[in-house]
Amino acid sequence: MDDQANPNDRILARRGAERWVFLIEALRDFRTTGAVAPSSRRLAALLTDPVREQAGRPLNILEVGAGTGSVTRALIPLVASGSRLDVVEANPRFAAGLRHLVRTHPHPAAAHRVRVHEKLIERHRPDHRYDVIVSGLPFTNFAPEQVRAIMDRYLELLHPGGALTYFTYLATGPARRLLGSRSDVSRHWAVERVLTDFQRRHATGRWTVWGNVPPTAVWQLRTPLPSTAPRPLPARAGASR
Ligand SMILES: C[S@@+](CC[C@H](N)C(=O)[O-])C[C@H]1O[C@@H](n2cnc3c(N)ncnc32)[C@H](O)[C@@H]1O
Numbered sequence: 001m002d003d004q005a006n007p008n009d010r011i012l013a014r015r016g017a018e019r020w021v022f023l024i025e026a027l028r029d030f031r032t033t034g035a036v037a038p039s040s041r042r043l044a045a046l047l048t049d050p051v052r053e054q055a056g057r058p059l060n061i062l063e064v065g066a067g068t069g070s071v072t073r074a075l076i077p078l079v080a081s082g083s084r085l086d087v088v089e090a091n092p093r094f095a096a097g098l099r100h101l102v103r104t105h106p107h108p109a110a111a112h113r114v115r116v117h118e119k120l121i122e123r124h125r126p127d128h129r130y131d132v133i134v135s136g137l138p139f140t141n142f143a144p145e146q147v148r149a150i151m152d153r154y155l156e157l158l159h160p161g162g163a164l165t166y167f168t169y170l171a172t173g174p175a176r177r178l179l180g181s182r183s184d185v186s187r188h189w190a191v192e193r194v195l196t197d198f199q200r201r202h203a204t205g206r207w208t209v210w211g212n213v214p215p216t217a218v219w220q221l222r223t224p225l226p227s228t229a230p231r232p233l234p235a236r237a238g239a240s241r
Pocket of ligand 1: 090
């Protein structure tokens, strides 16, 4: 790229390149990539809200399924002194791009407080728990047992009172009914039922991001604090932002 280009041009060129990388990986393996474009900035902002709400506090943060890093980029400036961000990404090409992002990011947090782990989340065995987990996994492409195992693992990995955010694309159910096989449609609804079960027990918020491609529901779940009952969904749940 031209070193003389102004910063806006460079950001636009980078985003364009990332969209291509994402699309190529989606064509290579749609089941694990789960989308044809990276998350929008609005979606990244909502997913990272629980970290922003505790700005300045030392936090252990886990991001899972980071792709080309649109959410990682929103997280890095929020990684305060004494905090760490573990980024788990299974696709080796995405993981290489994420390591490059961390190496070259101008924020001082990146070099010292962010680690990229190239592996499946199912194989991640940290020696500590997390305050916030941000999941970018395309759950509705997975088997229901895999989704239940990953959600259980997330809740185990969180401190009491810790927050999990994740998203599901809104159009995937109807699209599968139109285009998918019967077994794919029933697998999809089984995954929805697994997620609904976790939402009933732990959800503290849900938002819709219409401007994302495709439109997306963002969920926030919390693990209970000792001696407190799970908090019900607040009135704002279901609101669009
Ligand atoms: C829908 S993309 C999300 C990318 C990015 N977070 C975003 O919002 O633009 C899903 C990502 O999860 C990764 N992934 C899928 N299954 C995984 C697993 N079991 N463990 C870790 N990463 C996984 C994929 O390689 C892909 O990068």
